[in-house]
Amino acid sequence: MTDHDIRVLDDSQYRAAHTLFRGTLHYPPAADDGWKLAQDSYEPGRAFGAFADDELIGTVQAFSSQMAVPGGAVVPHAAVSRVGVRVDWTRRGVLSALQRAQLRSFVESGDVVATLRASESLIYGRFGYGVATRYRTVRIDRSRAKPRTRITGRVRLVDLEPGEQLVRSLYEQVAPRRVGTIGRWPAWWSMGLHQPSRDERPKIAVRSSDGEDDGYLIYKVKPGVHDASESKPTTLDVIDLWARTPEAWADLWLFALGVDLVAEVTAEGRPVDEPLEWLLGDRRACKTTAEEDETWLRLVDVPAALSARTYRDRAGTAPVLIGVRDTYLPDNTGTYRVSADGVSRVTDAPELVLDVDTLASAYLGDVSFSTLAATRRLDVVEPDAPARADALFAVPEIPWCGTFF
Known part of the structure; x- marks a missing residue:
């Protein structure tokens, strides 16, 4: 049994959550005029709080957005922000519980991807976020x-x-x-x-x-x-x-x-x-x-995300079978056949296997599967699979977001 619980915040709790978040960054509470601007950024149902004995000890929220993916499609996107746990409650599972609740809410709301900007680089990989763009x-x-x-x-x-x-x-x-x-x-x-x-x-x-x-x-x-x-x-x-x-x-x-x-x-x-x-x-x-x-990307709905983007049609490039592991959203776990014609979920044995955060890093095309294989970020079953994945996922322009939040 945990000693805290996770709840959706209402508008009477937004300022307390905002103050808690600023405190985790060692900033004072927002002044009244600053809070007036920040208040309108909270969306109903998009902010969560962790409570211990009805006291707020952690928070996370998201903004509703869209993301452009290779091929010109735009998919539903959640921009995650204001993540913080009070210093006397860190390393006690509070952030993990907040992340689980938030990811489940993204599935329910139909978000295909989520992104954030990481204040610390070692936190979010375990929740399925991978670095997908740089600046x-x-x-x-x-x-x-x-x-x-x-x-x-x-x-x-x-x-x-x-x-x-x-x-x-x-x-x-x-x-x-x-x-x-x-x-x-x-x-x-x-x-x-x-x-x-x-x-x-x-x-x-x-x-x-x-x-x-x-x-x-x-x-x-x-x-x-x-x-x-x-x-x-x-x-x-x-x-x-x-x-x-x-x-x-x-x-x-x-x-x-x-x-x-x-x-x-x-x-x-x-x-x-x-x-x-x-x-x-x-x-x-x-x-x-x-x-x-720059962008830390989370594929919330792996089948939808893979199907939304297009793949390079190079003569002679065979499909690749990608095995995905996802601890926090296990419905994504499985094998996906990716070809120039599209994506399908299959029961075949994968030719390369990776965690969902690693797939997120490769999804927009900023890093190649061969690089990820060379650095042991994925498991290679068929030796030529990374090269085939490189050809299919290649993009003509380096991805970039250009929006900080």
Whole structure:
């Protein structure tokens, strides 16, 4: 018998859950104006609490969303956030119980996948989450950048209130074209754009060509000291940048690099394959300061997830039989025949066997089955099975999400 129980939270308990979560990150409770923004992000039935003697000791929640998968399909997605267990209750099964309840709720609500951003990398693999996308952080020395081209369209600043609706519309048009992107819920935008302090609010620039908007940039400028020493340089931080075309993408970056009285341009969470260096006269002006895991993906419904995406049709590539193990959602356990024509569940013996978190890492195409085999993350039964799986799961573009939550 456990000494705690798991319950769905109601709106009278959301603030306590929010305070508990912030406490696990060593932050104080949100002030009233900050809580007003956060309150609207809680969805009925999507937040859980762990209780001991009616005292809240842990919490987890999710936002309703969608995810783009290889081939152009978009599947129901749960964005998991605000996971925390009170420090005096850690390592007593509370998080495991919360995860079990949440995963069962995803099955019941029809979510095909779930994702999260992990504060610690050793926690979530045991619950079936695997690293499926990566991002990089860049810093550009503006004095050395010397862009090789100029803006060809029109980039204009827009006010925050009308700009919010504009960028939301552009994001919804552009983002699903890239594998790994997710739908952003209304509270994501309000919390990101409408901070309590006006000094923290970002600026919005929109690019257009022939009278049609085709991309946007959200950024903040952090003032420094404007003197020769540059001991505290003024920095322009690119927060969010999406474009419908390569031309729009280039113009928006050129706009960011062209803002006067700025020493550095920085951006966190950008695609690892974004060709920023090729815009610059001195490519060494752009430094990758970090490359990190981004999306931790959980396949909630393995048959539906495998069937939703497409597979590369390469001449001579035979199907592969993949055996999946899933401790937390055992209905997913089984063997799946994957071919260019689709996916079916079979009773045949598998040709390679892996845990559901490892399959999640390979699902969007960021890591190959051969790499996972070489690092002993899966069991190879037939020696050529990883190569066949590589060919079938290959994608033309590195997956990327671009949304932090």
